[in-house]
Amino acid sequence: MPLNNEADATQNELVQLITPSGERRSNPVYDRWVSDVDGAALQALYEDMVVIRRIDAEATALQRQGELALWPPLLGQEAAQIGSGRALREDDFVFSSYRENGVAYCRGVDLTDLLRVWRGNASAGWDPYAINMAPPQVIIGAQTLHATGYAMGVLADGADSVAVTYFGDGATSQGDVNEAMVFAASYQAPVIFFCQNNQWAISEPVRLQAHVPIAHRAPGFGIPSVRVDGNDVLACLAVTREALDRARTGGGPTFIEAVTYRMGPHTTADDPTRYRDANELEDWAAKDPISRVAALLDAQGLLSAEVSDAVKATADDVAARLREGCISMPEPQALDVFKHVYSEPNSWLERQQDSYEQYLTYFDSAESVNTAPNPSREVSR
Amino acid sequence: MSPVIKEFRLPDLGEGLTESEIVVWHVAVGDTVELNQVIADVETAKAVVELPSPYAGVVAKLHEQPGTVVEVGSPIVSFDVPGSGVPSGDSPDSSADKADDDEPPAKREPNLVGYGAAVEKTGRPTRRARRGAASTVPARPADASTADDAAVTAEAPQTSVPEEAPLERPRSTPPVRKLARDLGIDLPAVNGTGPQGLITREDVLAAQQKSAQEESAQSGTGQSGTGQQGADRGVPASIAAGERETRTPIKGVRKHTAAAMVASAFTAPHVTEFLTIDVTASMDLLARLKSSRAFADVRITPLALVAKALCIALDRNPTLNSRWDDASQEIVQHHYVNLGIAAATPRGLMVPNIKDAQALGLRELADALKGLTETARAGKTSPADLSGGTISITNVGVFGIDAGTPILNPGEAAILAMGSVRKMPWEYQDEIALRQVMTLSLSFDHRLVDGEQGSRFLADIGTILSDPGMVLTMV
Incomplete structure (x- = not known):
């Protein structure tokens, strides 16, 4: 079992089951974890990846059209997110960063909820317990602590669910992530550290942060790790399933480094051409996660025109629903900020709410002095 | 079904940007565009980005030339959108047809993240300031608004510009204020056609042209700037023909x-x-x-x-x-x-x-x-x-x-x-x-x-x- 507890040459090798050109490569260790993935299952993974790429493109367009304040694109990271996301059980719990919109899709998030935060309409888009996924964490790496804490809770409950936390290569330089790994190892907590190494921490290349593969850090904490081709959906599925199995059977945490590439900007407010090379982008475009599965399916005769059309139709439908949900989302009310501070009534907060309400009324009356009934008043508040 | 004109206003394309430059239009008036079709390249302080069309329809008007720096929230392109398929709240809009050029977007505006905020934020403190000064200089722009531009009368009453007259400072933006100062235009005398009476670049330019024609017919008497104003614009009427200087925006x-x-x-x-x-x-x-x-x-x-x-x-x-x-x-x-x-x-x-x-x-x-x-x-x-x-x-x-x-x-x-x-x-x-x-x-x-x-x-x-x-x- 290639756990990287000892340094050896194999550590630098990526687990890869589908090559960039779409050939299925056998792997004596990991094949068994995906032996159940038949043609239909592979088609489903393909559709998932196409759909989340479409979600990503639509959301990016919505941002450019002023309907979203910001969007962090996942373009290029579809395999890492779908492969790992589809390995999870419903009672597993995800603690992600802001880029795991593909994982959220796997968890069954409502499409409108997915955009709520990015439209600036809510502090959190969904009920975490409805889909067993915490709201996206914007503070880099903080979610790893939440995941480890949750996993320690799972231990206390005697359950066999697993906490999975997603973060990027840059986050591994944060104290939080390192602390989380210390605790995860100490308690042998059922948590998976899923690092999508997309090569760039905004404008900082990964080589500045890590002189060895990031996966090599975990063994120092006593956590087995594996490097996987993050653009290979099947390999990502396999290594995640192995890690889940280890966690469920008392084997403790696992660190997965999914080596992938952020094909787009860090967020819609970023311009990657200012700091990275066009050649690098080309190299990674040749390793596209979706086209390799398409090639594999095609070679197996599983990508007929009907299948392609059906996948496209699904993606278009999801995009249309996403857009409609976004632009018809009701505006948040000013007093909503008081809603989710405490779970129970709090007199101190109520006083604040009262005075804020009066403050707002002051503007209303100022306006009504000046204007006839103004239809835009409701939303302009 | 009558088509509806939909205006697309420049969104905040980064986080907290106030303006962007139109680099190039990829469409022309009369072109039919699909939803999300790239219509322009726009350069912000952070990046050059492609602007996807928010509507499927026909391009009715391009409001800005390539090379222009546009403030977030300003209309940049209008579309003729087929009457159907417009989201709820459609009926009041479609009755107005072309005359509602400005109105529906003004209503929609707060829906669009990025350019609701800027205007609202500046709006609130301004409204407070107005109270103290409530009776000092009333009845400023009532005449101006009727005389000046019939096209925007739909906007004016709705945003109650006359009532907002006694502002300490008319609502505008720093670049426009500077433009007005450079041109010697007295801002309180300008009728704002932007959201809630905001004075836009176009308003200032229009006022300049107008005062060039009528000379000091309407502008504030006894304003300290007036004399200099006339002096500055020694040959004001000919601004369009035979310019004596060219102004290039500082950018890039x-x-x-x-x-x-x-x-x-x-x-x-x-x-x-x-x-x-x-x-x-x-x-x-x-x-x-x-x-x-x-x-x-x-x-x-x-x-x-x-x-x-x-x-x-x-x-x-x-x-x-x-x-x-x-x-x-x-x-x-x-x-x-x-x-x-x-x-x-x-x-x-x-x-x-x-x-x-x-x-x-x-x-x-x-x-x-x-x-x-x-x-x-x-x-x-x-x-x-x-x-x-x-x-x-x-x-x-x-x-x-x-x-x-x-x-x-x-x-x-x-x-x-x-x-x-x-x-x-x-x-x-x-x-x-x-x-x-x-x-x-x-x-x-x-x-x-x-x-x-x-x-x-x-x-x-x-x-x-x-x-x-x-x-x-x-x-």
Whole structure:
């Protein structure tokens, strides 16, 4: 079992089951974890990846059209997110960063909820317990602590669910992530550290942060790790399933480094051409996660025109629903900020709410002095 | 089903941006566009981005020309959208048809993240201010709004511009206020057609045109600015025909260059020294090199010689190759030379640098210079090439100039300007002879470099160029 507890040459090798050109490569260790993935299952993974790429493109367009304040694109990271996301059980719990919109899709998030935060309409888009996924964490790496804490809770409950936390290569330089790994190892907590190494921490290349593969850090904490081709959906599925199995059977945490590439900007407010090379982008475009599965399916005769059309139709439908949900989302009310501070009534907060309400009324009356009934008043508040 | 005009207002494309420049339109009036079809490239302070169409329909109007800097929230394109498929709240809009050009977007506006906020934020404090001043100057724009532009009357009553008259300052934006000041337009006399009476660039320009025609018919009497206003616009009516000046918005590389120059000029105390030398020997050397086999396929120029001489002299005078790190209160001494070369490129002045120039032989240096300038002129200089420079050369000689007082590339301690090589009468072996002469101008940061070190450095370069053989005594 290639756990990287000892340094050896194999550590630098990526687990890869589908090559960039779409050939299925056998792997004596990991094949068994995906032996159940038949043609239909592979088609489903393909559709998932196409759909989340479409979600990503639509959301990016919505941002450019002023309907979203910001969007962090996942373009290029579809395999890492779908492969790992589809390995999870419903009672597993995800603690992600802001880029795991593909994982959220796997968890069954409502499409409108997915955009709520990015439209600036809510502090959190969904009920975490409805889909067993915490709201996206914007503070880099903080979610790893939440995941480890949750996993320690799972231990206390005697359950066999697993906490999975997603973060990027840059986050591994944060104290939080390192602390989380210390605790995860100490308690042998059922948590998976899923690092999508997309090569760039905004404008900082990964080589500045890590002189060895990031996966090599975990063994120092006593956590087995594996490097996987993050653009290979099947390999990502396999290594995640192995890690889940280890966690469920008392084997403790696992660190997965999914080596992938952020094909787009860090967020819609970023311009990657200012700091990275066009050649690098080309190299990674040749390793596209979706086209390799398409090639594999095609070679197996599983990508007929009907299948392609059906996948496209699904993606278009999801995009249309996403857009409609976004632009018809009701505006948040000013007093909503008081809603989710405490779970129970709090007199101190109520006083604040009262005075804020009066403050707002002051503007209303100022306006009504000046204007006839103004239809835009409701939303302009 | 009658079509509905939908206006697309420029969104905040980054986080907290206030304006963007339309780089190019990919569509023209009359084009049919699909949802999310790219209609324009827009440059923000952060990036050039593609703008996807928010509607499927026909382009009815492009409000802005390419090259225009547009404020977030300003309409940039209008679409004829088929009457169906418009989301709820449709009925009041569609009745108004084209006349509602401004209205529905104004209602929609707060829905669109990014440009609701800016206006609302400035709106609220302004509304508070108005209370105190409530009865001072009433009834300002009522006449103006009716007279001025019929097209926007739909907007005016809704946003109650007349009631907002007694503002301390009319609602506008800093660039527009400045424009008004530059044109001598009295802002309170302008009728704002923007959201909630906001005075837009167009309003100011319209007011200027109007007052040019009517002269001082309507404007505030006794305003202190009035007299000057008239004086400033000596020939105001002819602004469109026969302009006496052209105004170019400060943006892009020009803006960046200006900021860098100001930052450099006002943080680093510059000293410039000049040295005029006889470079005949160097020119002879150059001629010999050109005909030598080793340099057969490379274009070797005086710049390459100067660059090499600078590297050699720098090794003897390392102070010139250092950096003032104000944040850490340290002087950083570089043990490598990243040699910047000022280049005039299609995008403006750029100073890409040659990494580790100290390690390059003359031949390699010439190759590097060629590659660097070609890349720069093609506009393909990468960000990495532009950062990390330690000292620079600017070759003003190519323009036939002898000397100058160059401004330091920010973060560097010295910059050398090389003048053109001229044949001049010059002292040679105690006689007057026609010699090839060049002036070197060296500016250095006097915080780091004293006159002694700067002078020695410049003298070393001069010695090498006037007598290349002297290098033997230096390396």
